[in-house]
Amino acid sequence: MLPVNRSPENQPVADSLDPPLVVSNLKKVFGEEADTPSEVIADISISLGHGEVVSVVGPSGCGKSTLLNLLCGLLPRTAGEILWYGRVSTGMPKRVGYMLQKDLLLPWRTALKNVTLGLEIHNMPSGERIEKARELLDTIGLSGFHDYYPSALSGGMRQRVALARTLANEPEVLLLDEPFAALDFQTKLVLENDMARLVRSQHRSLLLITHDVEEAVSLSDRVIVLTHRPARIRAIHEIDIGIDRTDMMAARESPRFTEYIRTIWSELEVHRQT
């Protein structure tokens, strides 16, 4: 086993002046060598500042998930530039947490052990990581369920465990792909609240990929609207609803909320699809 390595991952990034993520003119074509290459992303430029919450919304099938996999270095890009903290990154960026609609919990690990997974990978001592995971599960509302296997937890609880696992590594940036899409409305609202609270209080940055316009507007400082495939940027909205941004109900009740929703809906051109 390697000695405890906590230098690059756990350092605060406030000293870095570069924004966490800058994407310019990103392009992705699948099957370039094939006879029928399919262009998924035509041209996307995004920037994510420190402590910012940015949502990317787009019509379904527009390549949102491809975008996320490109950002994580899980797929090679065709053209364009991705800068994490001002540096061109190859492969998996550091200090970035990733969460999908599928909770991807390991069924042979208890909730607690699932949360410690990332810490084990970074060789944190056993006592320390269990302590940390317990704290995280408690703050996320799963105090009584530490030793449950995922199969015994509800969908909402499983997604909470997944969120705790993502946060355990103390990522500076969270990349979430439709994290709450599989949950019922109430559970989703509660989880959005919890996540907003955790992200905002710890000044983490968040890039949320979603098809849920209300979720995007209520959570974010900025909403980026994509076009149909091949994806380009259709519009960018700075969300200013002037209230406490960790209260999802209050956000939904503000008068400007409906305005944003209506505008973004019309930009998504949903009617064209059906």
Place this chain on the structure above:
Amino acid sequence: MSIEDRHIASAPVDVLSDTTLATPGVRRWGRMFRALRGNALVLITQIAILVVLLGSWELATTNSPLNAFLFGSPSATWGFLVEMWKNGSLLIDTRITALETLLGFLIGNVLGTLIGLSLWYSRFVSRVVQPFIVALGSIPIIALAPIAIIWFGTDLASKVAMSTLSVVVVALITAYKGAMSVDVDQIYLMRTLGASKRQIFRRLIVPASLGDIFAGLKLTVGFALIGAIIGEFMSSSAGLGHAIFKAGSLYIIPKVFAALLVTIALALCLTYVVGKIEKLLTPWRQH
């Protein structure tokens, strides 16, 4: 297929024991009664089939010496079982065959599983060795028996070799299949958490393959036993295969059946033990 069936058949029993613990009330008695009645009905039918089969077999052979010679009879089979128990050969033969089977089962599964899992590491290597594995898997094991005896002698080693050979390819293929069917998103997730390939292998691939590996273990219990018995058929001085072969050569049909029954019992015991170990090692799965 028989393994699957057994799973399904045992499911109502598990559900029953769970619900009786979890839900109080009168309704559970009704449910328990219905479940018991269902189970009892299955058991009674099974016993009835057995009784009818054995009974007609016994009837057809009591008054005909020719039939008794050609087909044996349940009572004569039972007689030989008692005799083999009394003169101690039953225990000795069973012990030898069990040892050969266990050794072959262990060596074959350890080797096969290690190779099968490690093929996950390199797509190149796995593609290179694929045709060789298929070729090896298509060899009828019995054809290797003479070679095994030339190489490993007529004692324990040649039987263990036969048993190992019948197990290893199946174990390899099930382990490889398990390793390759892990969800890509799960691997992506491990990578985003910073896991190296070795860590992904240890913390994700190996435990995720356990289900397939155990399915392979249950399947190969029978193969290991067949390998050992084929080895004994070729050349041996003891073991259940030896007893079957000897009795068969001397036309003592009921003794063949007696030794076969012991072989079946041995296979059931081994399968039972593997099932227990599986439950112990994979507590998160709902068995």
